[in-house]
Amino acid sequence: MRRVVVVGASAAGLAAAETLRREGFDGSVTVVGEEIDAPYDRPPLSKQILSSAWGAERLALRTLEQLTALRLDLRLGAKAVGLDTSARAVRLADGTDLEYDGLIIATGVRPRRLPGTGGHVLRTVNDALHLRESLRPGTRLAIVGAGFLGAECAAVARGLGCEVTLIEPAPVPLAHAVGEPVGRFLSSVHRSHGVDLRTGLAVTSLDDPVLAGADVVLVAIGSQPNTEWLTGLPVADGVVCDEFCAAAPDVYAAGDVARWHNPLFGVDMRIEHRTNAAEQGLAAARNLLFPAARKPFAPVPYFWSDQYDLKIHAYGYLRGHDAFSVAEGSIEEGRFLAAYHREGRLVGALAVNMPPKAIRPWRQVIALGGTS
Numbered sequence: 001m002r003r004v005v006v007v008g009a010s011a012a013g014l015a016a017a018e019t020l021r022r023e024g025f026d027g028s029v030t031v032v033g034e035e036i037d038a039p040y041d042r043p044p045l046s047k048q049i050l051s052s053a054w055g056a057e058r059l060a061l062r063t064l065e066q067l068t069a070l071r072l073d074l075r076l077g078a079k080a081v082g083l084d085t086s087a088r089a090v091r092l093a094d095g096t097d098l099e100y101d102g103l104i105i106a107t108g109v110r111p112r113r114l115p116g117t118g119g120h121v122l123r124t125v126n127d128a129l130h131l132r133e134s135l136r137p138g139t140r141l142a143i144v145g146a147g148f149l150g151a152e153c154a155a156v157a158r159g160l161g162c163e164v165t166l167i168e169p170a171p172v173p174l175a176h177a178v179g180e181p182v183g184r185f186l187s188s189v190h191r192s193h194g195v196d197l198r199t200g201l202a203v204t205s206l207d208d209p210v211l212a213g214a215d216v217v218l219v220a221i222g223s224q225p226n227t228e229w230l231t232g233l234p235v236a237d238g239v240v241c242d243e244f245c246a247a248a249p250d251v252y253a254a255g256d257v258a259r260w261h262n263p264l265f266g267v268d269m270r271i272e273h274r275t276n277a278a279e280q281g282l283a284a285a286r287n288l289l290f291p292a293a294r295k296p297f298a299p300v301p302y303f304w305s306d307q308y309d310l311k312i313h314a315y316g317y318l319r320g321h322d323a324f325s326v327a328e329g330s331i332e333e334g335r336f337l338a339a340y341h342r343e344g345r346l347v348g349a350l351a352v353n354m355p356p357k358a359i360r361p362w363r364q365v366i367a368l369g370g371t372s
Contacts, residue, residue: 001101001250002027004288005090007080008106009033010042011274012255014061015281016104021070023289030073030098032080032090034107035124038067043274045128046152047306051159052132056125080107085232085248102288105230105239105253106281109223109272114144116206119217122149134216137161142214144203146173148305150220151186154195155307164195167210169202178314178350179324182338185331185352186307193308223272225257238270243296245284252284264298264367265317265347273303300366313356315363316340316348328358337362346370 004020006013009031017031033039040059048054067074075092082091083103090098111121120131131153135141139162143150146168154166170176175183190197203210211217225238233247234240238259245252245260253260255277259270271280276299283297305312321340327349329336337358340348347370349362 004102005100012277012281013106014039015278016285019285036077049128107226140215145220254280254284314350318348
């Protein structure tokens with residue numbers, strides 16, 4: 001193997017490229033990124049960037065010197081539009097064919113949109129900067145979608161003095177992800193901070209009358225994996241991979257675009273969290289380089305969220321749980337640790353305003369199969 005192509009220049013793609021070099025690969029590593037910006041971090045977009053606490057320059061994942069040391073053929077502002085697994089080549093929008101011996105797909109996701117014009121989405125640094133320019137004290141902001149992204153943006157906008165309407169089709173925001181008790185708690189927090197939270201209300205276009213009074217609209221209704229260019233690979237809400245993150249011989253996927261079988265939980269999953277992107281990029285690169293010593297990628301997923309003065313941390317795979325309990329603290333007091341079980345097994349733990357040492361032991365229990 002002398003030529004590796006990594007398509008995607010965000011956290012997962014960068015982690016894969018760094019791992020290739022760290023593990024001694026001295027062949028060519030081509031990294032393709034659709035954005036013109038060097039690899040940068042995305043979680044701060046809805047927090048520090050939107051609030052103006054940070055300038056965009058703080059987002060860089062690596063310095064120019066660190067990138068140079070990796071000896072990458074870094075192609076920014078380039079988009080992959082086709083894949084020929086027989087010829088082992090990636091086609092770029094400019095007509096260039098990149099031949100490979102090994103391929104790592106890390107093309108991430110893009111925001112889902114609503115029909116119509118005038119709405120914002122939030123995925124890139126430019127998205128965040130454009131939205132930030134629109135948020136002033138008194139601005140009437142409508143956010144369609146009360147998932148973590150919509151909720152974080154609502155919290156920041158209230159801190160900037162905006163009037164915020166948060167619209168969600170489900171009766172309890174985030175119930176599918178963290179359970180109804182936590183979803184109801186987060187709803188009460190937003191309402192207590194002056195957010196007009198409207199649940200059970202579906203918005204199907206930017207022309208919907210419910211948005212008529214808004215000065216600015218943010219659409220935060222989820223994302224779509226960037227898989228359209230992957231001719232010949234199995235795709236189902238992401239690139240379908242096995243437990244090793246392999247989608248085909250010498251083709252691996254990592255990050256938000258990858259749907260792989262996690263043997264720790266016994267389910268196929270696609271995780272859109274920053275920590276998972278880096279860990280999976282590393283795992284995919286190692287499995288590509290050392291096929292005889294491949295290891296299943298079986299992480300305990302981790303995510304965090306900042307909303308107002310709340311610090312939320314969670315380990316595990318909370319979706320599909322059938323039992324919920326508060327193990328420490330109290331939801332009413334806004335400081336608690338909750339446990340999630342499925343079929344008698346601990347599959348997740350979530351902490352709100354608890355010290356990190358309170359939840360870390362739970363991660364180990366989940367990693368051991370939730371039985372000790």
